[in-house]
Amino acid sequence: MEACVPIVxxxxxxxxSEIKNQIxxxxxxILAPKEKxxxxxxxxxxxxxxxxxxxxxxxxxEPNGYPHIGHAKAAIINEEYSNMYDGKKILRMDDTNPExxxxxxxxxxxxxxxxxxxQYDIIKNTSDDMELFYEKGQEIINSGxxxxxxxxxxxxxxNRKEMKDCKCSLSDQDQNNDxxxxxxxxxxxxxxxxRFRGNMKSKNTVMRDPVLFRVIEAKHPLLGxxxxxxxxxxxxxAIEDSVDGVTHAFRSxxxxxxxxxxYSILDALKMRKPTMLEFSRLEFKGMPVSKRVLxxxxxxxxxxxxxxxxxxxxxxxxxxxxxxxxxxxxxxxLGFTKSDTLAPFDxxxxxxxxxxxGNSVRLFMVQNPQKLIVKNLPSSFVELPNHPTNDMGxxxxxxxxxxxxxxxxxxxxxxxxxxRLMGLGNITLTRTDHQLEGEFTGDDMGVxxxxxxxxxxxxxxxxxxxxxxxxxFDEEYNEGSLxxxxxxxxxxFLELKEGSEIQFVRFGxxxxxxxxxxxxxxx
RNA sequence: GCUCCUGUGGUGUAGUCCGGCUAAGCAUACUGCCCUCUCAAGGCAGUGAUCUCGGGUUCAAAUCCCGACGGGAGCACCA
Numbered sequence: 001m002e003a004c005v006p007i008v009x010x011x012x013x014x015x016x017s018e019i020k021n022q023i024x025x026x027x028x029x030i031l032a033p034k035e036k037x038x039x040x041x042x043x044x045x046x047x048x049x050x051x052x053x054x055x056x057x058x059x060x061x062e063p064n065g066y067p068h069i070g071h072a073k074a075a076i077i078n079e080e081y082s083n084m085y086d087g088k089k090i091l092r093m094d095d096t097n098p099e100x101x102x103x104x105x106x107x108x109x110x111x112x113x114x115x116x117x118x119q120y121d122i123i124k125n126t127s128d129d130m131e132l133f134y135e136k137g138q139e140i141i142n143s144g145x146x147x148x149x150x151x152x153x154x155x156x157x158x159n160r161k162e163m164k165d166c167k168c169s170l171s172d173q174d175q176n177n178d179x180x181x182x183x184x185x186x187x188x189x190x191x192x193x194x195r196f197r198g199n200m201k202s203k204n205t206v207m208r209d210p211v212l213f214r215v216i217e218a219k220h221p222l223l224g225x226x227x228x229x230x231x232x233x234x235x236x237x238a239i240e241d242s243v244d245g246v247t248h249a250f251r252s253x254x255x256x257x258x259x260x261x262x263y264s265i266l267d268a269l270k271m272r273k274p275t276m277l278e279f280s281r282l283e284f285k286g287m288p289v290s291k292r293v294l295x296x297x298x299x300x301x302x303x304x305x306x307x308x309x310x311x312x313x314x315x316x317x318x319x320x321x322x323x324x325x326x327x328x329x330x331x332x333x334l335g336f337t338k339s340d341t342l343a344p345f346d347x348x349x350x351x352x353x354x355x356x357x358g359n360s361v362r363l364f365m366v367q368n369p370q371k372l373i374v375k376n377l378p379s380s381f382v383e384l385p386n387h388p389t390n391d392m393g394x395x396x397x398x399x400x401x402x403x404x405x406x407x408x409x410x411x412x413x414x415x416x417x418x419x420r421l422m423g424l425g426n427i428t429l430t431r432t433d434h435q436l437e438g439e440f441t442g443d444d445m446g447v448x449x450x451x452x453x454x455x456x457x458x459x460x461x462x463x464x465x466x467x468x469x470x471x472x473f474d475e476e477y478n479e480g481s482l483x484x485x486x487x488x489x490x491x492x493f494l495e496l497k498e499g500s501e502i503q504f505v506r507f508g509x510x511x512x513x514x515x516x517x518x519x520x521x522x523x
Numbered sequence: 524g525c526u527c528c529u530g531u532g533g534u535g536u537a538g539u540c541c542g543g544c545u546a547a548g549c550a551u552a553c554u555g556c557c558c559u560c561u562c563a564a565g566g567c568a569g570u571g572a573u574c575u576c577g578g579g580u581u582c583a584a585a586u587c588c589c590g591a592c593g594g595g596a597g598c599a600c601c602a
Binding site: 100189206213215251254255256257258330346350362385422445452508 | 536549
């Protein structure tokens, strides 16, 4: 090694061009352009310690709301890794707070995951394992690693702040046992909790004797009033992940400080420890995900429901015309990272456009219509292709001399101008004031006139187009976040299936929401 | 305030663990050309980053060390 130092310093003393010249003379192959890498499907980085066939991942949503893009990220990361290693996937409804869970959310989450196309090997609820939690609760108390605390909330948080031990932590085993049993019948909500014996002096505030169990008297959507002592999140995930055989657990990074606790609980119980990894949260700019901000908007009627196309809920994205494949590609393109991101919606749209382009029927649509009367049209109908390159059939459109164009297009026109009406023929304008008139001059496609879309006036179909815009600018709700415009399209629109994606030629992609409504997806 | 995480072009990332092959790859956005009866998709090309800043180590740093600054999170009997 040391022997090469003089050589290195000698070479370093050359100038860049000297080196370059010498290489060109003696080793030209070094300068040959590198061959381009073949474009490959993007995927997540490999997992440390993952053995093919042995990986088990889990997605643990709390059924306390409608699933959104953030859930999609977690679910897709879990799925990708499981697939990458030919492993198993668990869906676990994390329902240990009966005050928050509702039956409809269990269902909504399943619907969302189905839409994303994720299938699980095991579907369960954390609340299925209540007896197990009690068993482990008893065990951790017996081991001296937990105690029952009956202090007031304020006191507990004060002690945490001041790093002082709670007097309850001094109670002996019998006392703890006695109180533990009392939690099941006597203590009211708020009167007693089980606390992990952590370290009140820890720099990590999570470790300052956190809650393991508390009394909640609310009715649970699945279990009714059968239980009143509920495990906390920290206790439940640790135990569930361990007994479910999870090898790699992923959660978003706001949980990062809880890792120490997660492992400590499992250590105290001498249970197997999964590998915990975290990723950054995913949110879109100006598209909040939190119930705290969305709920008021819905209550005030500013947004009709959680499936509104302005929202990043899975239902909202679906109605807007975003495909699950696009969501998946997009999320994977974001990578597995802990750095904070406000992802641009652009990127999602781009993935979507490419997916949707190949099978979106091309249709003519005009807005702010202006009438054009065309003299001497040779035919009473034309056939238009449903797609420029893919074989998606043709549609027949009946025409007479009365047509509609978009005024955006017509306002630039002057008498004498020539235009091409796509699929119909070339027109020379004779009048362009409040009403347009023109003459058919042939059907030569080799012309370079402006090519415009049109609809026949007599049987055009009026629809409403919803154009979702950014919902929030900073903290401010955007009153104009949903633009509604009346537009006119071909009658063929009525024959398309609800939910199908359409490309309005020279305008952009829309999803058919109903017989008289479309939602703008993207350009 | 304390603690933890994070910081690469307009944007999202790769590379950072194991310093040289990279004055930095990909995607997106933008621009131009080609293709095309669309302002789509596809093809090609281009603009754009001395890798937050300042020190240090080294022959050599986006990559290692120290410090500063910016952003985020936690400090719940919510998950």
